[in-house]
């Protein structure tokens with residue numbers, strides 16, 4: 009019995025010094041995505057605190073019961089996540105560097121910025137990027153079930169970012185650093201610019217005499233059904249409409265009815281639809297190609 013006491017004390021001391029099972033995270037900025045990540049990690053039981061800028065952001069973090077970071081949190085964090093606009097990443101890095109511990113990794117959430125954004129950092133530490141492919145317009149939005157592009161300058165940080173993805177229910181993908189701008193353009197085409205496309209659809213219905221609100225109400229379920237078709241059957245088999253049916257007369261009537269700006273967009277997207285359609289007779293394809301030039 010006498011001998012076991014010091015061993016117990018030793019084990020307790022080792023336990024106190026041991027790194028926590030999950031990385032300690034400070035989120036800088038409590039906006040849309042920073043808020044959603046903080047809430048998600050908190051719910052997953054991670055040690056997460058927020059470092060907001062304005063009084064409004066402090067109140068937002070408090071309303072979700074997210075702890076505010078103090079100097080010790082910044083110094084002891086494993087990951088410091090910069091949830092600020094892309095244009096502020098370099099400046100916030102510069103402002104925070106001296107407050108962070110030497111082993112704290114800096115991670116941005118931008119899809120467009122390469123890791124070279126951190127090239128001007130004064131301190132040697134790991135740098136990373138964690139870009140969820142999800143449109144977050146409120147911190148309460150669900151992250152789980154989406155993909156996330158992960159990049160890092162160190163193997164240890166990559167493991168931590170993979171663990172963060174798993175905790176948030178995100179599926180990690182890797183994007184070559186040289187392809188970041190094209191990757192992010194694809195993401196924008198598939199999210200924000202789908203809203204622009206919906207606006208074009210709404211305008212066509214307004215042109216037909218419908219009210220704007222009623223038009224959006226009618227088109228949203230239609231858009232969802234198109235997404236469902238694509239999700240279950242892929243791009244080629246999920247495609248519907250007059251191009252895939254080879255309905256040349258219908259396409260012609262659409263082009264005659266639409267105002268010029270909408271007509272140009274319709275032509276551009278229909279040419280894309282024609283590329284996805286392999287089964288049309290040669291003369292129908294030629295007629296559509298001529299019409300859509």
Ligand SMILES: NC(=O)c1ccc[n+]([C@@H]2O[C@H](COP(=O)([O-])OP(=O)(O)OC[C@H]3O[C@@H](n4cnc5c(N)ncnc54)[C@H](OP(=O)(O)O)[C@@H]3O)[C@@H](O)[C@H]2O)c1
Pocket residue numbers: 036037038039040041042060061062063064065090091092093094096099100116117118119139140141142143144145
């Ligand atoms: N939202 C999305 O769907 C989404 C998806 C993928 C990636 N991202 C990326 O996530 C990052 C954040 O985007 P977001 O949409 O979450 O932006 P956001 O909602 O506008 O939030 C940005 C936050 O940064 C703070 N901030 C702004 N300038 C700052 C500065 N100079 N110093 C410190 N804090 C500053 C703001 O503080 P105040 O509240 O005090 O003004 C705000 O809380 C961006 O890199 C973006 O590309 C966003």
